[in-house]
Amino acid sequence: MTMLKGKDIILSLLYKEPLTGYEIMERIQNRLGYFVEGSTGMIYPALKKLEKEGFITSEEIIQHDKPNKKRYTICENGRKSVQDYIESPISQDKFISDFLLRAYLETNPIKELVTHEIDQITKKLAKLIADNEAVIADMAAGQLFAYEFGKNMYQTQLNFLHRYLETEIRRNNP
Amino acid sequence: MTMLKGKDIILSLLYKEPLTGYEIMERIQNRLGYFVEGSTGMIYPALKKLEKEGFITSEEIIQHDKPNKKRYTICENGRKSVQDYIESPISQDKFISDFLLRAYLETNPIKELVTHEIDQITKKLAKLIADNEAVIADMAAGQLFAYEFGKNMYQTQLNFLHRYLETEIRRNNP
DNA sequence: CCGTACATGTAATTCGTTACATGATTTC
DNA sequence: GAAATCATGTAACGAATTACATGTACGG
Structure with a gap:
């Protein structure tokens, strides 16, 4: 633990x-x-x-x-x-998100939060790809796995957030 | 920051x-x-x-x-x-994963790590759904959003991990 | 001249983890 | 009789955050 x-x-x-x-x-x-x-x-x-x-x-x-x-x-x-x-036992993944806390509690407008978060993740994804894509050929299996995992996660999050914004737009322009 | x-x-x-x-x-x-x-x-x-x-x-x-x-x-x-x-500025999401560290460094066999991780996330997802699905009707927009975000993340991770295992099996039984 | 890469550190404080401690009541 | 839910806490320690401090070399 x-x-x-x-x-x-x-x-x-x-x-x-x-x-x-x-x-x-x-x-x-x-x-x-x-x-x-x-x-x-x-x-x-x-x-x-x-x-x-x-x-x-x-x-x-x-x-x-x-x-x-x-x-x-x-x-x-x-x-x-x-x-x-x-x-030793593998410790659990830990995900801490100020973004989700604010969204959950609606302290900040969700749309603003989402826009900001898209920005953040886009940058992180770009960095991840930039840091890894060039050396992909020399990567050990584990490194490749971890890289793909991370990339996949970021992309999914981005998709989710973009989908949210699109739904929002449709809701406001019926 | x-x-x-x-x-x-x-x-x-x-x-x-x-x-x-x-x-x-x-x-x-x-x-x-x-x-x-x-x-x-x-x-x-x-x-x-x-x-x-x-x-x-x-x-x-x-x-x-x-x-x-x-x-x-x-x-x-x-x-x-x-x-x-x-x-105040929104602090960045933080994701800490012993699982990915071990995979990256290949300290533990990846397949074992993946199996274990699937187990962990499955439990977390089940708990998340159990805790939320019943009260979904009374949720504020932000709560619903955060819930969907989390569910989506877990599901994607699970998909990724299952896909990995399947690919592994195919690789060993051509 | 400015920023970036290279390179190593310290100091203070806060902060949280981990584990322990206690105890009533209800439900199985 | 055991386990879960309700309920509040402490104590010790370790660990990390945050910010500061310093300096060279090189490219644009």
Whole structure:
């Protein structure tokens, strides 16, 4: 019943390959962004803690053209922790929507909410496609699956919202 | 950009009518449960704080057949806070999915994940329908909209997942 | 000169989760 | 006798949000 934690996300990513904090952030925000969250305020402190607790180790990489960076590598303890995560019960999906709350309570006019939401989702869908379509050929099956799932979800939501607006128009112009 | 808070949810509910903590919890978990979260550990302390800060007032209602209860009523300050919330930017939908993370990273076998997810969503959909279908006639437009949105989302997800399994079977039995 | 990509962090606070605790009444 | 519904809470801890802080290099 416990919720998905930053620790699990980060360690799972490091399970596959060593990464820097910046790369982890990039992956979470771009590739996993539609079903997981992560900000610098969460990631860097988490990495520090994880290192202190012996789940990962770090090495500094000197760069001359760009700022130096730290590459984190998972170690024995970290792998064990990921194993525990994998064997732990899958936590339930969580969907939080300010949009639906406002619609439900009718605090804001539904039509405005819908228009705004269409905008939001359209952007998210465009980003999702932009981030993934180019690399689709190299994707592992799971990545492809997750991508298709997300795309499908966004498209359905958009369809639903557009349908709503059309029905509204018809209702006002009989 | 700030996220939806318990405070806003509770005050918005109290904006319409006075409610007890238990009723608030019931509403959040049953009616708003597919797009908002709330537990006793969040609701009761929040109510206490809200009262202390002068957003709501409470009165005790003595009952003889059942335990006594406290009914909370929103006051001037509370209404003002709800107004601020209504006028504040709509925070983005948040979708967190342990299921998709595991699928993406292929930590667990996708087929097992999908089967499990179908189970979860089927239950949620059944609950959503059970909670709403009976009272559909008395629903305000916004409630109906939110309900249809949620139902549509769950159904689409289920379709997607079932389609995946079927494709898998065909792939293995050419 | 401006914005963006690269790169790492901290500090404060709020906030919520998780789990525990209690207890009456009704229904099966 | 057990389970569900009604009803309210606390306590500890962990975790994340939000915002701030800093700096290089490069392209337009």
